[in-house]
Amino acid sequence: MAEPASPRRLPTTRQGAAVLAALRSSGTFRSAQDIHAELRAGGAPVGLATVYRHLQLLAEHGVIDTLQAADGQTVYRHCRSDDHHHHIVCRRCGTSEEIEGPEVERWAESAARRLGYTDITHTVEIFGLCATCSAAGGH
Amino acid sequence: MAEPASPRRLPTTRQGAAVLAALRSSGTFRSAQDIHAELRAGGAPVGLATVYRHLQLLAEHGVIDTLQAADGQTVYRHCRSDDHHHHIVCRRCGTSEEIEGPEVERWAESAARRLGYTDITHTVEIFGLCATCSAAGGH
DNA sequence: CTCAGAATGATAACGATTCTCATACGCAAG
């Protein structure tokens, strides 16, 4: 049966720790390239391939969330909540909040059931201008 | 002032018509490359750049819907409904249904208002295995 | 200390999309 497997989940290498740390101190969705640049600038250079590798691993293990930005780029975020949730993201500055939506979960469930779809997942994201950015200037 | 402008909205060229026709006879989300291949095979070859151009135009004018597949590719669909709606998509065969969710719209609205976000848009997609595909074999 | 296996990262390879720009077309005036 599925035994607990490897007890270590979080990065053990300097590089892995750096990638996670960069995300942790951010609160916004960041791209891989973005993080790579930050680490390089911050004196703890990490190879681009390694950044991608760790982001992918962290995402697979559910440590971080991912979504596709409007331009197709994949962006990553370290969320406070471990539970299933969604996000509202500022399309100007990238700030984002975690939000829950029980009614959305129910709706997705029942729509799927009604149409005979199984093995469901969903993406639900809200994009807009955060209070700060919309105060600054519309566009 | 903003006068009604050009009265023609739909493609006037053979190529434009071909792109739209390909989507119309499909009911599924298709990629640009996909459509390009179909048209080429169907004896009405259209340049790849032109396919992209028309898909982009049709999307801008709201004639077709777009979404990002899991692999990042942008896919397009010609929907029956002209009203705002969402989709449930089979991740195996690409079949999709248009679905509405008033409660989801309300939820998005109110979450945005509560957090001070303006100029909202949202993406809400459900992925799963359609009845046919899930009968065929879980995988 | 030694060695096998895992991790790293410079670089090449990929693949989707966009850009360039010379050519083909569509259409209206003459």
Next chain:
DNA sequence: CTTGCGTATGAGAATCGTTATCATTCTGAG
């Protein structure tokens, strides 16, 4: 039916995010 011109087309180059290679470096057990 020609001519002229602005628009559309499309082959191929250019972008750019992401992934694959693979030689080198690191780590940890014995």
